[in-house]
Amino acid sequence: MHPPMPHGFEKPYAAFLFDMDGTILNSILAAERVWSDWARRHGLDVATFLPKMHGSRGIDTITRLNLPGVDPEYEARLVTEAEIADVGDVVAIPGAAAFLSSLPPERWAIVTSSPLRLARRRLEAAGLPLPKFMVTAEDVAVGKPDPQCYILGAERLGVSTQDCLVFEDVAAGIKAGEAAGADVMVVTATHHHKMETPHPSISSYNEIAVRISAGHKMFVGAKPA
Numbered sequence: 001m002h003p004p005m006p007h008g009f010e011k012p013y014a015a016f017l018f019d020m021d022g023t024i025l026n027s028i029l030a031a032e033r034v035w036s037d038w039a040r041r042h043g044l045d046v047a048t049f050l051p052k053m054h055g056s057r058g059i060d061t062i063t064r065l066n067l068p069g070v071d072p073e074y075e076a077r078l079v080t081e082a083e084i085a086d087v088g089d090v091v092a093i094p095g096a097a098a099f100l101s102s103l104p105p106e107r108w109a110i111v112t113s114s115p116l117r118l119a120r121r122r123l124e125a126a127g128l129p130l131p132k133f134m135v136t137a138e139d140v141a142v143g144k145p146d147p148q149c150y151i152l153g154a155e156r157l158g159v160s161t162q163d164c165l166v167f168e169d170v171a172a173g174i175k176a177g178e179a180a181g182a183d184v185m186v187v188t189a190t191h192h193h194k195m196e197t198p199h200p201s202i203s204s205y206n207e208i209a210v211r212i213s214a215g216h217k218m219f220v221g222a223k224p225a
Contacts, residue, residue, distance in 0.1 A: 012217030014163035016103060017153045017182065020112035020119055022054065022169035022190045024096040025126040029089040034082045038075070042067060055170035057113040057143035080115050087125035093189045095205030097128055102210055107218060109133035111153040111166075113143050113173075133157055145175035150182060165220065174199070185220075 021027045032050055039049045044065075053061045058076035100108070109131055112119050116136040123130055135153045142148055147161075154161040166177030169187045174197065177184040186201040195201075202208055209223040 010219070010221070011183070012163075012213060012215075012219055013165045013183075014107070014159040014217065015154065015157045016108040016165050016167065016218065016220075017111050017150055017157075017177070018100075018108065018167045019055075019169060019173045020110050020114060020122065023093070023167050023173075023187045024100065024110070024128060025090060025092050025122055026190050027087075027090045027122055027126075028054075028190055030086045031083060034079060034086055037082070038079055042070065055113060055144060055172035057137045058115075059137070060113075060143045080118055083114075083118050084121050087121055090122050090125040092126040092128050093187065093204060095207075096126075099205035099208070099210070100129055100131075103218070104212070104216075105132045107157065107216075109135065109153045109157055111135040111149045113137055113149075144172040145179065147176050147178075147180035150176055150180035154180070154182070 018024050021031065031053075035050060035053050036046045039046045052064075058079050059072050062070065062072040062075050110119065110133075112135070114122070114137060116134070116138060119134065119136050120130065133153070133156045135149050135156065137143065139152060140146070140148045150164070150166060151161055154164050161180040161182045164182040166173075166180070166182045166184045167187055168174045168177055168184055169190060174184055174186065184199045186195065186197050186199045188195065188201050188203050207223055208220055211219045211221070213219065
C-alpha cells in the first residue's frame with residue numbers, strides 16, 4: 001500500500017523540483033514510438049528494451065547497452081531529433097497546469113533527463129508553463145539515478161535539497177531524489193502496475209493543494225473535499 005497523503009499541511013518546503021516526462025506530462029506514446037523504431041533498427045527486442053529507457057538520459061540508455069559499433073552520443077542526438085519531431089499525444093498530467101501556476105515562479109524547477117530543446121517542445125505541446133529554472137540532460141555529466149541533477153536544481157533555486165520536495169514517477173528519478181537528500185512524492189498517473197514505495201503518492205495533481213506561509217514556505221497536503 002502507498003502511504004496516504006497527509007491531510008494537514010505539516011512540513012514546510014522551500015522549493016519543489018519536478019521531473020517532466022511521466023510526472024507533469026505524459027509523453028509515453030510519442031517516446032515509445034521513437035524508441036521502438038530505434039530499437040528495431042539495432043536489432044533489439046522492443047518489448048524487453050522499452051521499460052529500460054524511461055527516466056534516463058538517452059545517452060545513458062544507449063551507453064548501457066554497449067552495442068558494438070554504436071556511438072551513443074550520435075545515436076542519442078538522432079533520437080532527440082525524432083522526439084522533437086513527434087509530440088503527438090503529449091498531454092499534461094491532470095491538474096498539473098493549475099498546480100504549477102499556483103506556485104511562486106522562483107520556488108520551483110523542472111529537473112529532466114530530456115535535452116533542453118525536447119523539454120521545451122514537450123512543455124509547449126502539453127500546454128504547461130515554461131519554468132524560470134530548469135535542469136536538463138546537457139547540464140549534468142551523469143544522469144539519474146545519480147543525484148547530481150537534483151542537487152543542481154536546488155542550487156539554482158538557492159535552497160538546500162533537504163528543504164525540497166521532489167516529484168517523480170520512475171525508480172531512477174526516485175533514487176536520484178532520495179540520494180540528493182530531498183523528500184519525494186511519487187506521481188502514478190502513467191503507471192500500469194502498482195509501484196511499491198515508502199513515499200506518499202498521487203495519481204493526479206487534483207488531489208493536492210499548496211499553502212504558502214507568511215515565511216514564504218510551501219506546505220503541500222490533500223486538497224479539501
